[in-house]
Amino acid sequence: MQKFWTYLIASSTVVSGILCMNAAAKAEALPVPATNSEQQVNNSQEETVSQVTSVSQLSDVQPNDWAFQALQSLVERYGCIAGYPNGTFRGNRALSRYEFAAGLNACLDRVNELIATATSDLVSKQDLATIQKLQKDFSGELVTLRGRVDTVEAKTAELEANQFSTTTKLQGQVVAVVSDVLTNKTVNNADITGKNTTLGSRARIELVSSFTGKDTLFTRIQANNISSPSINTNEGNLFFAGTTGNTTAFIDALYYAFPLGKNTQVKLIANAGAADDVTNTVNLFDGDGAFGAVSTFGTRNPIYGQLGDKGIAVNHQFGDKLALSLGYLSSTANDPTPGNGLFDGNYGALAQLTVKPSDRISLGLTYINSYNQPLLTGSNNATSGVVSSGENFSSNSYGVQASLGISKKFVLGGWAGYTNSKVLTTKGEVDTFNYAVTLGFPDLGKKGNLAGVIVGMEPKVTSSNVVGVTKDPNTSYHIEGFYQYKLSDNITLTPAVIWLTAPDHNDNNDNVVIGALRTTFSF
16 A cells, blocks of 8 residues: 555656646746647647657756756656657647647556556455454454553543643652760760750652753752751761751752753752762762761762852763863852852852763862852861851862772772862961761662761861861761661661761760661652
8 A cells, every 4th residue: 555655646746747847838938829830830740759768868958957857757757758859858848738638648547557566466355354354363352452552541641631741840859867866975075965866857849840851940849857966066967957947948959951062061050059960979878868878978078068059060071981070159149248149259169070981980080169168067177167267268179089889789989088278368278188988888688778888087177377276186087887778669768877986086075976767758
């Protein structure tokens, strides 16, 4: 049947070609009644026309003629156009109704021949009988299949009628946490009393929209009342801890991402941007608080915390093994008062080169320049020492992050970070250093599980000549272990323990152990 329709269309092309040539001839010269002598000459010419097999045999037809392709098709494909014995076609000559009828009839006869040839091998009566027999033998299966198709169509129609949006996907997440300090100790001359168990939750509703299929508008609404245990130091903070109550739901993250060329992605961040929105933090345990590590220190290199939350990020891929990330985020971008705003206030600017020589190896080289942006975790001197001086300060931070997959079920990782902060008015500098080694065990006990160990030193002031900011006297170690167990596709349970030796980098402080049980619901 496909051949039949092909030739039926071809016949339409033939007729159209003839009509077009007739119309062109009429446009070339208006018809004038012929004299008897002229009519006799025309009749004589018409009797002497001869069939041609190639358009090249017609000497007065050129490839740049407007009807060349139509004439070529009629001559060479269908063989139903004749030329004059002298090898001309005379395309500009007026076409009589008799000539039109004769040409059309010849072409239609040829098309009929082609259709007859093409349909000679169509389905026979025997084939039809075989098909009818098969239909009868499998009538039960066909009825069942028809019923299933009807059910699928009904469900599809219902989904289309009740879908949330044609451009937006709705997803959500709830993180519930029970935490407590498991020891009764003293830190910085203050008693840290355990057995004060707290329960908090972080709820998120996310709207992921796309208008072109390649862009993303991400909107997140969040409420959070989780608090980190109070241990009189900024070490051991929980990454998912917030500052608002559950009764306060607000627009948290908001950004629009779109491609700029084949290998470049641009992200415009209006609120609550973070390092993982700008670049790859190269840490298996970075699950934004919902998965992986539970502490701020264990989630990513602390130097990333110096970024703001509003601005722009650009990522460019140099093939599969090399990527460049650039970002500028300000925490005062929406404040119009003097000394604030997008470019006159606090900011963090990042540049990172991420190298991935294989699927199992990743390396990140990071530089961050910031203004009035303190570290978020570490000793009190490292996180708030320069800020408490009341001076404006700028910082230059350098970091290296690495991840090495020894096998599919064992990943070795870690990072090191150095920050140099300069006070701009009274002058002075503060040097801060941190590092960590991580051990990851994916799919331990069950596919989708993750066990992890983090051992390192949270940000420590190693030198300072700023008044009011002292060098940390000793070294505190952060030891964290967790086991993320996948109860189902939508629920994970993660018990975790954080052990801080000599908290606040001070041997006079007792060791502190923090316990947490995190449950994550995803939908």
